Amino acid sequence: AQSVSQHNHHVILSEAASLELGCNYSYGGTVNLFWYVQYPGQHLQLLLKYFSGDPLVKGIKGFEAEFIKSKFSFNLRKPSVQWSDTAEYFCAVAGDAGNNRKLIWGLGTSLAVNP
Amino acid sequence: GAGVSQSPSNKVTEKGKDVELRCDPISGHTALYWYRQSLGQGLEFLIYFQGNSAPDKSGLPSDRFSAERTGGSVSTLTIQRTQQEDSAVYLCASSLTSIHEQYFGPGTRLTVT
Numbered sequence: 705a706q707s708v709s710q711h712n713h714h715v716i717l718s719e720a721a722s723l724e725l726g727c728n729y730s731y732g733g734t735v736n737l738f739w740y741v742q743y744p745g746q747h748l749q750l751l752l753k754y755f756s757g758d759p760l761v762k763g764i765k766g767f768e769a770e771f772i773k774s775k776f777s778f779n780l781r782k783p784s785v786q787w788s789d790t791a792e793y794f795c796a797v798a799g800d801a802g803n804n805r806k807l808i809w810g811l812g813t814s815l816a817v818n819p
Numbered sequence: 820g821a822g823v824s825q826s827p828s829n830k831v832t833e834k835g836k837d838v839e840l841r842c843d844p845i846s847g848h849t850a851l852y853w854y855r856q857s858l859g860q861g862l863e864f865l866i867y868f869q870g871n872s873a874p875d876k877s878g879l880p881s882d883r884f885s886a887e888r889t890g891g892s893v894s895t896l897t898i899q900r901t902q903q904e905d906s907a908v909y910l911c912a913s914s915l916t917s918i919h920e921q922y923f924g925p926g927t928r929l930t931v932t
Contacts, residue, residue, distance in 0.1 A: 738920070747822070748910070748923040794862065804875045805917050806852060809862035 706731050710795050710810035717785050718818050725780040725813050727795035734800035737778040738807065739769055742792045751793070754778065755800075765789070787819045821845065823924035825911050831930045832901055840896045840927045844913030851894050852914075852921060853878075853886060857907035865909075868894060869917060901931045 711726035729735065739751040752763025759771040769780045778795060792814050796807040824843045832838050844851050853865040864878040868888045879885070883902075888894040898905055908928050912921035 740923075747925050748912075750920050750922075753920055796862075802917075804867050804869075805850070805914070805921075806864040806867050806875060806878070807854070807862070807921065808864070809854075811861040 706797070706808045708795055708797055708808055708810040710793075710813050712813045713811065714814045714816075716816045716818065719787055720784050721817075723780070723782040723785045723789070723815070725793055725795075725815075727778045727780065727810060728776050729778065729795075729797045729808075730776065731797055731799065731808070736798045736800055736805065737769075737771060738796045738798070739763065739767070739778075739780050740794045740796060742794070744791065748794070751780070785815075785817050787817045789815060790817045791815060823911055823913050823922055825909075825924040825927050827927060828925060829928045829930075831932060834903060834931055835900055837897065837899045838901055838929065840898075840909050840929070842894045842896070842911030842913075842924060844892060844894070844911070845915075845922055846892075848913035848915050848922075849891065850914045850917040850919075850921075851888060852912045853894070853896050854910045854912065855907045856910055856926070860907075862910070865896070898929075901929075903931050905929060906931045 707730045709728045737754040740748045741751045742748050754761045754771045762768045794812045795810040798805040826841045851868040856862045867875040883899045886896045908926040910926045911924045914921045
């Protein structure tokens with residue numbers, strides 16, 4: 705069955721600390737991978753995506769993620785977090801074939817950054 | 820331009836009543852998705868529209884749930900005879916075509932009492 709697993713449910717960091725959020729997926733076929741972020745009181749918005757090509761992708765606000773096919777992983781990283789990064793982070797996967805690109809989601813990671 | 824909008828933003832209903840949730844996608848977006856976000860379950864896919872047709876309804880939890888899309892634009896999700904377990908945030912997303920990224924609306928928070 706298709707699934708996405710996020711390793712950390714709650715993360716608390718101090719400003720300037722480095723961040724890595726784990727994401728592993730189970731999917732039979734070529735995938736597109738996403739990280740979405742939901743800031744308090746706001747919509748889900750796309751942080752970054754991987755469709756093909758360079759497995760190291762860069763997104764908004766200094767975030768990056770690396771697709772490691774052999775490990776079925778797509779971990780999110782940021783070298784130095786800020787208080788404004790406090791949010792809920794969701795990893796998601798979609799199949800690469802056909803028109804239906806429904807997203808299969810991880811349960812999310814709640815990140816709190818202390819000033 | 821305008822993003823995806825959803826109405827109402829909040830809906831409180833009594834168990835057994837029917838509710839309709841509305842989604843206005845970004846203009847020109849052909850693909851539309853409904854998801855549900857509930858405590859403990861995370862985000863779950865409900866239904867996918869390509870134009871006005873719904874080739875994938877596999878995520879609808881029961882036959883009490885239905886959805887339609889008209890004019891390749893507005894979509895409504897209808898829940899009949901609501902139950903307490905239907906309480907969740909219902910999210911709508913649209914994309915330019917199915918292979919593009921999805922843009923999300925603010926959601927409708929449904930509470931069934």
